[in-house]
Amino acid sequence: xxxxxxxxxxxxxxxxxxxxxxxxxxxxxxxxxxxxxxxxxxxxxxxxxxxxxxxxxxxxxxxxxxxxxxxxxxxxxxxxxxxxxxxxxxxxxxxxxxxxxxxxxxxxxxxxxxxxxxxxxxxxxxxxxxxxxxxxxxxxxxxxxxxxxxxxxxxxxxxxxxxxxxxxxxxxxxxxxxxxxxxxxxxxxxxxxxxxxxxxxxxxxxxxxxxxxxxxxxxxxxxxxxxxxxxxxxxxxxxxxxxxxxxxxxxxxxxxxxxxxxxxxxxxxxxxxxxxxxxxxxxxxxxxxxxxxxxxxxxxxxxxxxxxxxxxxxxxxxxxxxxxxxxxxxxxxxxxxxxxxxxxxxxxxxxxxxxxxxxxxxxxxxxxxxxxxxxxxxxxxxxxxx
Numbered sequence: 001x002x003x004x005x006x007x008x009x010x011x012x013x014x015x016x017x018x019x020x021x022x023x024x025x026x027x028x029x030x031x032x033x034x035x036x037x038x039x040x041x042x043x044x045x046x047x048x049x050x051x052x053x054x055x056x057x058x059x060x061x062x063x064x065x066x067x068x069x070x071x072x073x074x075x076x077x078x079x080x081x082x083x084x085x086x087x088x089x090x091x092x093x094x095x096x097x098x099x100x101x102x103x104x105x106x107x108x109x110x111x112x113x114x115x116x117x118x119x120x121x122x123x124x125x126x127x128x129x130x131x132x133x134x135x136x137x138x139x140x141x142x143x144x145x146x147x148x149x150x151x152x153x154x155x156x157x158x159x160x161x162x163x164x165x166x167x168x169x170x171x172x173x174x175x176x177x178x179x180x181x182x183x184x185x186x187x188x189x190x191x192x193x194x195x196x197x198x199x200x201x202x203x204x205x206x207x208x209x210x211x212x213x214x215x216x217x218x219x220x221x222x223x224x225x226x227x228x229x230x231x232x233x234x235x236x237x238x239x240x241x242x243x244x245x246x247x248x249x250x251x252x253x254x255x256x257x258x259x260x261x262x263x264x265x266x267x268x269x270x271x272x273x274x275x276x277x278x279x280x281x282x283x284x285x286x287x288x289x290x291x292x293x294x295x296x297x298x299x300x301x302x303x304x305x306x307x308x309x310x311x312x313x314x315x316x317x318x319x320x321x322x323x324x325x326x327x328x329x330x331x332x333x334x335x336x337x338x339x340x341x342x343x344x345x346x347x348x349x350x351x352x353x354x355x356x357x358x359x360x361x362x363x364x365x366x367x368x369x370x371x372x373x374x375x376x377x378x379x380x381x382x383x384x385x386x
Contacts, residue, residue, distance in 0.1 A: 002316070002317055002318040003318070004317075004318040004367070005318045005320065006318055006319050006320065006360075006364045006367060006368065007320045007357075007359060008319065008320060008321050008354050008355060008356060008357075008360060008364070008368070009320050009321055009322045009353075009355055010296060010355045010356060010357030010359075010360075011153050011154075011181060011204070011296070011297060011322070011353065011355035012322055012355070013203050013204070013209065014203060014204060014205065014206045014207075014357055014358075015206065015359070016206060016207065016208065016247070017206040017207075017251065017254055017358070019250060019254060020206060020207055020208070020247050020250045020251050020254070023246065023247065023250045024208065024243055024246065024247045024250075027047065027242070027243060027246045028243065030043055030044050030047060030242055030243075030246070031044075031242070032044040032242075033239060033240070034047075034048045034239075034240040034242060035229070035230070035231060035239070035240065044240065044242050047242070047245075047246050047249070048068075048240055048242065048245050048246075049063075050249055051245045051246055051248050051249025051250075051252070052066045052068070052245075052249075053249075054248075054249040054250075054252040054253045054256075055200070055213050055248060055249065055252045056215075057252070057253075057256060058183060058184075058188070058200075058252040058253075058255055058256045059179075059183070059188055059189070059190050059198055059200065059215050060187075060188065060189030060190050060191055060192060061189075061190035061191065061198070061215045062218070064218070065190075065215050065216050065217060065218060066213050066214075066215055067213060067214045067215075067216060067222075067232050067235050067236050068211065068212075068213055068232060068236065068240070068241070068245055068248075069211075069212045069213060069214055069236055070210055070211065070212060070241075071201045071202075071203070071209070071210060071211065071212035072102070072104065072178065072180045072199050072200070072201035072212050073104040074212065074225065075199040075200070075201075075212055075213065075214035076102070076104045076105050076108060076147075076176075076178055076199050077104065077108055077225055078214055078222070078223075078224075078225040078236075079145070079147070079176045079197045079199070079214070080105075080108040080109065080111075080112065080145075080147075081108075081223065081225055082221055082222055082223045083095070083112075083144055083145045083174065084112060084115070084117075085221075085223045086144075086221050086223075087117065087144055090144060091142075092141075092142050092143060092144035092173075093116075093117050093118060093142060093144065094117070094118040094119075094120070094140060094142040094143045094144060095109055095112060095113075095117055095118070095119045095120070095143075095144060095145050095146075095147070096119075096120045096122060096135070096138050096139065096143060096145070096146045096147070096168075096173075097109045097119070097120070097121060097122065097146075097147045097148065098121060098122045098124060098130060098148055098149070098340075099121045099122060099123060099124060099336070099340040100124055100128060100149075100152055100154075100155075100157075100336070100337045100340050100341075101147070101148075101149055101178070102149060102153060102178055102180070105147055105149070105178060106121075106336070109121070109147070118142070120138040122134055122135055122138065122148075123340065124157075124340050124341060125341075126341055126342055127157060127288060127289040127290070127292075127341070128152055128155050128157030128287075128288055128289060128337070128340075128341055129157060129159065129289060129292070130148065130159055130164070132163075135164070135167065136167065139167060139168065139170075139171045139173070140171060141171060141172070143168065143171050143172075143173040144173060144174065145173060145174045145175075145176060146164065146165075146168040146173050146174070146175050146176070147175075147176040147177070147178070148161065148164050148176075148177055149177060149178040149179070149180075149181070150177050150178070150179045150181075150182040150186075150188065150193075151179070151181045151182040151185070151186065151294050152181065152288070152337060153180070153181045154287075154299055154335060154337040154338070154353055155287045155288030155289075155293070155297065155299045155337060155338075155341070155353075156181075156288050156289075156293040156294035156296075156297030156298075156299065157288045157289040157292060157293055158182070158186065158289070158292040158293060158294065161177050161193045161195065162192065162193050162194060165177075165193055165194035165195050166194060169194065174196045174197070174220060174221075175194070175195045175196050175197070176195065176196065176197035176198075176199070177193065177195050177197070177198055177199070178198075178199045179198050179199060179200055180199060180200060180201045180204055180212075181204065181294065181297075182294070183200050183204065183205060183255065184204065184205040184206075184255035184259065184262065185259075185262065185263065185266075185294050185295060185296060186259075186263065186294065186295070187259065190215050190217070195217070196216070196217045196220040197214060197215060197216055197217070197220065198214070198215040199212070199213075199214055199215075200212055200213050200214075200215070202244070202247065202248040202251055205251045205252065205254075205255045206251050206254065206255070206357075206358065207244075207247045207248050207250070207251030207252075208243070208244050208247040208248070210241065210244055211241055211244030211245060211247070211248050212248075213248070216235075222235050223235075224236060224237060226238060262295075262296075262358070263295045264295075265358075266295045266296035266356045266357065266360065267295035267296070269356050269360055269361075269362065269364075269365050270295060270296055270297070270298050270354075270356055272362070272365050272369075273298055273354060273356075273365050273368060273369065274286060274298055274300075276365065276368075276369035277300060277369065277372065277373075280369060280372075280373040281302070281372065281373050281376050283303055284300055284301060284302055284303070284376075285300070285301040285303070285343075285347065286298070286299070286300055286301075287299040287300070287301060287338060287341060287343065287351065296355055296356040296357060297353070297354075297355050297356075298353070298354045298355075298356075299338075299351060299352070299353045299354075300351065300352050300354070301338070301343065301347045301348070301350055301351040302350045302351070302352065302376050302379075303346075303347055303350060304350070304379075304380045304383045305350045305375075305376050305379040305380055305383065306349055306350055306379065306383075307323040307349050307350050307351055307352060308323065309379050310350070310352055310375060310376070310379065311323060311352070313375040313378075313379065314352075314371070314372065314375060317371045317375070319367075319368055319371065319372075321352050321353060321354050321355075322352070322353045322355070323335070323351065323352060323353065334348035334349050335348050335351060338351055354368070
């Protein structure tokens with residue numbers, strides 16, 4: 001195995017940026033309980049509120065609407081359980097989401113379906129865009145919640161959340177968007193999008209794991225998923241994760257400051273990788289929308305080469321990528337996202353997600369373009385022999 005390591009799996013998670021790491025180390029001494037009234041507690045509380053302001057600014061949302069959670073899965077589950085709690089009084093019992101959502105949304109929606117709620121999983125086109133005719137047909141006066149991710153974690157396709165929200169509001173429905181993969185890569189403005197809830201996770205923007213947030217628009221219902229103390233105005237009990245929240249705040253400031261630079265840098269490298277693979281590997285398929293796509297994400301199907309074998313072969317060469325969502329990597333089933341696009345199971349099994357980040361260089365892309373073609377050629381030859 002080569003000593004060289006090229007990490008190109010930034011959609012799965014990101015390393016701490018040096019500024020975030022330095023801030024966390026500096027703040028390790030802030031140990032007070034942010035709910036305590038003494039000096040140590042007040043210091044911790046002040047830093048938590050600074051972070052809340054930073055996260056709100058990143059999302060284009062008022063800080064008062066930011067609720068800290070343990071991450072994207074908790075935030076998404078909180079929204080769905082809130083809707084379950086109000087369904088009876090609202091007179092509405094219908095949910096709309098898509099077939100390509102993150103597993104924590106798909107499984108939350110599937111659970112509600114088992115309980116008897118009507119749940120529509122919207123189809124998408126060949127590029128991963130919602131079929132808007134199907135969406136309009138699914139909307140009704142009984143629709144309680146529309147939940148659509150802004151950018152897909154596997155293929156990078158970006159949805160028109162503003163239009164999706166506008167149509168939902170015409171029917172009086174609440175709107176939620178999982179923007180975990182979008183934040184820090186493309187502009188996200190909660191007010192402009194017209195949503196009631198947004199989900200974000202810190203470890204996708206070069207901050208610590210185990211901390212995330214849920215934006216809740218003023219007036220939108222919210223029921224606690226975790227009951228206990230008075231933290232987060234009673235909406236999320238549990239002692240504040242000081243270090244995680246402080247790191248989140250720094251990561252949010254940096255993500256907002258460097259948004260344009262990040263997009264330009266990763267898009268140029270992503271396009272170079274795409275064009276290099278297309279030129280050197282015959283018969284491959286690029287998955288996702290050609291234009292409305294995250295600047296850092298490239299999903300490629302390699303016919304007659306199995307995904308796990310590609311990953312292991314690349315890993316030997318020091319290239320660390322993914323076959324799809326990190327949350328689904330333990331599954332032997334083909335990607336539900338690619339299957340929803342109409343990609344057949346065999347081709348879906350031969351798909352690799354390259355997701356670029358701050359640490360990706362021109363030399364890294366050159367190395368991948370050099371090493372991947374012979375890997376695919378060797379695996380295809382083995383497949384032919386078999």
